[in-house]
Amino acid sequence: MNLLLTKEIKRNKIMKLYKIILLSIVVFLNGCNLTNQSKKNDNFASIKSCYDTYGIDNINAIKNNVYIIIDQTFILDEHLKEHVIEKISPLLVNGNKINIIKFSTFSEGHYTSVVSKDTIETKLTNMQRDDIANNKLKKFDRCMEYKLQAKKKEIPISLMDTLNESNETISHSEIFKTLLEVSNLHSFKKPKGNKIIILVSDMLENSSISSFYTNNSVKMIQYKKEMKVVKKAEYLPDFKDASVYVIGAGLLSMKARNQSSSNIKKLNNLKIFWKHYFKESNADLYGFGMPELLGDVE
Numbered sequence: 001m002n003l004l005l006t007k008e009i010k011r012n013k014i015m016k017l018y019k020i021i022l023l024s025i026v027v028f029l030n031g032c033n034l035t036n037q038s039k040k041n042d043n044f045a046s047i048k049s050c051y052d053t054y055g056i057d058n059i060n061a062i063k064n065n066v067y068i069i070i071d072q073t074f075i076l077d078e079h080l081k082e083h084v085i086e087k088i089s090p091l092l093v094n095g096n097k098i099n100i101i102k103f104s105t106f107s108e109g110h111y112t113s114v115v116s117k118d119t120i121e122t123k124l125t126n127m128q129r130d131d132i133a134n135n136k137l138k139k140f141d142r143c144m145e146y147k148l149q150a151k152k153k154e155i156p157i158s159l160m161d162t163l164n165e166s167n168e169t170i171s172h173s174e175i176f177k178t179l180l181e182v183s184n185l186h187s188f189k190k191p192k193g194n195k196i197i198i199l200v201s202d203m204l205e206n207s208s209i210s211s212f213y214t215n216n217s218v219k220m221i222q223y224k225k226e227m228k229v230v231k232k233a234e235y236l237p238d239f240k241d242a243s244v245y246v247i248g249a250g251l252l253s254m255k256a257r258n259q260s261s262s263n264i265k266k267l268n269n270l271k272i273f274w275k276h277y278f279k280e281s282n283a284d285l286y287g288f289g290m291p292e293l294l295g296d297v298e
Helices: 002-045 078-091 126-130 134-164 175-183 223-232 254-259 264-280
Strands: 064-071 096-103 113-120 194-200 242-247 283-288
Touching: 002 134, 064 078, 064 134, 064 175, 078 096, 078 134, 078 194, 078 242, 096 134, 096 175, 113 134, 223 264, 264 283
Parallel strands: 064 096, 064 194, 194 242, 242 283
Antiparallel strands: 096 113
């Protein structure tokens, strides 16, 4: 009986030893795989274009040119900041170019500037894939996937940083002039693909041209009168069939929100003005969030 018990104990010890050795091998191999994967990712991180790196002709045009224009004269709460990120996230796909532009007023340190320009390269067509060797194709696909996931992380961070820079102490908001400048960008005038504008702004112009405020609230805007002002100043842009979406319209400053409220009629007049403004600017206003954008950006 003791002999059998001794043999069983030895057998169990040997089995445990085997399990420890096997587990060590698995951990070692996984570590090697992670190290190799990390090295591959490091290589991809230094690549600007997967097409150029693997010697593949990029004949696939950009599908959408997206312009996210941030008005830094008003502050969004955390919920609305996340709302902006949520609305742009579906646009972070292959074939889209994402431009983040910020503005406030035309004074030192606050003028319109391009924060970032990110191109998410278009995928290969099936016909192109058939003409590429499997080994090269696998490397190219891994590169494209890495770059896509990297952009999905980098762009929202850049966008959130820009939103967090907003400052309500800036007294002027040059929306008209900013939109004219954007329309005059070379990349906007002659891009390949559709043009989508996401304008994160209260849409309350406050400049030497015109002011949409009265007594810390939105004034009753007469769109015909304001359109004459814009045209006289030669501030009417040509957006060349762009699709426009607004987030934050009519959202007063934190101080003004505590003192007064904007009635529905004033907000409706604000929307009517911008609808006519974009129509005469050769653009379609598909969404006007007051402040949240209810539909999707398409």
